[in-house]
Amino acid sequence: MNITVLLKQVPDTTAKITISDGKVDENSVSKWSMSPYDEYALESGLQLKEKTGGNLIAITCGPERAKKMLTDAAAVGADTLVHISNDGVTDSTHVQKLLAAAVKKFDSQIVLCGKQAADTNGGSTGPGVAELIGAACVTLVSEVNYSEGNFSTIRPSNSGTEKVAVDGLSVFAFDKGTSELRRPNVRGIMMAKKKQVESITSGDLGVILNSSNVALNSQNPPPEKPAGQKFEGAEHVNEVVSKLRNEANVI
């Protein structure tokens, strides 16, 4: 079975983001990492591969630097590494088209991804790719299991969780999963070093990137948090309790 995992390299959740001229300054990002929800998708893909055998294909669409993340994926067990150049990509529909074409090219039976990327938080990749390849799509899943040709998955429902079974080509978009991404080991790292990253372009995939209807005007940092409030002495107890109850909503 071919299992595809869609990955995105994002600024590490601890990296400081600076904005210059209304745009995020990518050069100032000190550390790039795999998007955390994608890590759950990758771990689930590795577990499926262990149960069913097959080939785990890690695909990303991004700049050159994203190849490092594919090597990291190889270190924990990804078999085929595919980097799609993001030249000419201006919005998320372009990314979906490229990823969908790559998923078809590598003939996958199942596609796993994060529910959203930690940088843009768009959340459109999973459903968008599913639409383009004509696959079923289940979002916000925490685990995916396989038995006798069917996939089943757990996702939240109105009254708790629900178990959804899918057959045929399916896309699963992960929320926080049940198992953390495994740690690599030296053997995996040494194998990853030997693994080639297959680099392809929109042209190779036969995808024409039409001009985008979406324009990104500017990006702004989130507003600064207001300064904390400090109270000293027993005479403030009532005021503090009232603030905790009515403003902070924590008690």
Add this chain to the structure above:
Amino acid sequence: MRIMAYEALDFYDVDSLLTEEERMVRDMVRDWVDEEVIPNIEIACREGVFPDEWRVALGEMGVLGAPLKGYDCPGLSYTAYGVICRELERGDSGLRSFASVQGSLAMYPIWDFGSEEQKNHYLPKMASGEWIGCFGLTEPDYGSNPGDMITKAEDMGDHYLLNGAKMWITNGTIAELAVVWAKLDGVIRGFIVEKNDPGFSAPEMKGKHSLKASVTSELVFQDCKIPKDRILPGVKGLRGPFSCLNNARYGISWGALGSAQACFDSAKDYAMSRIQFNHPIASYQLVQNKLSWMLREITKGQLLAYHLGKKKDSGTWIPEHISLAKMNNVDIALEIARVARDIHGANGILDEYPIMRHMANLESVKTYEGTHDIHNLIIGRHITGIQAFTREA
């Protein structure tokens, strides 16, 4: 999800000189230390135990015996081995000691001087962490002067008989096997002693104020009987144990930088947030001078360790190069720990901060694997051609 990723002080971007593989190994060990070691180290120290989960994890990561090739060993570069030691020792010197002893002092002599049967039998299980090894050279009365050791082996025809005692043996009590150096007909030879061999015991030494999360033991041999095939065939004389020590000392020269960085990080954070006289103490010149000195010494130490790693990997090193790096980097790490304690004021003595633990650990590290003074004498001999270890020529 990952907790806050550690960003190391690397003022001259020395780590940019590492290969991608070396950086991946670094990140793997660094993340593990952040997630599993640092949250648990103070409890391990209070209880005086080396957590068994750490043995398992080191085996699973595949870092034990890092630079050794074949026999299921990792086959990494010496530079990667150094980086691993640095990352482990940022957690704790006791943890790095465990890895140093396993890799450089127990696996290495079997790998270099053992028979093919010995290598196949012991090395795969030691690389996976299943079997822990220890190294018996130092004796109660022979530390810096191991050549005059008392422990001896006798050839009894169908077996060897060992008699004597070793002291200050890291991992001794928890080890499956010990590589023991003893005199056979007056010549120092290496023997593999297994924990259940008759006449062998390894009582733990208690009461340490240093390396508390590391097991330190005596090894006692009372008519200890071992099979003939347990002698290491490939080496005679002090060259055997000294080759092991060269590798371990090399790892320490990187490891000490890990401790130094942990102390620097803590001192910097503390100085930035501690308010006295209405301002953070980091804004005062005396404190800045201390932090600046720490950064200067750590940066020099990093360059020393990295270049020594290249020399180890290219085979262009001499033992004196290792003496210099071990001596210097442990020395500055200990001094950095002391200055960091000073910056932390009274808080520096609490185990809420890693300072006193690293400082106490480094007192041992300064002494073991060739004391600071002995390394000075090794370099002194190199400069002058005159040995000053003993008054007898």
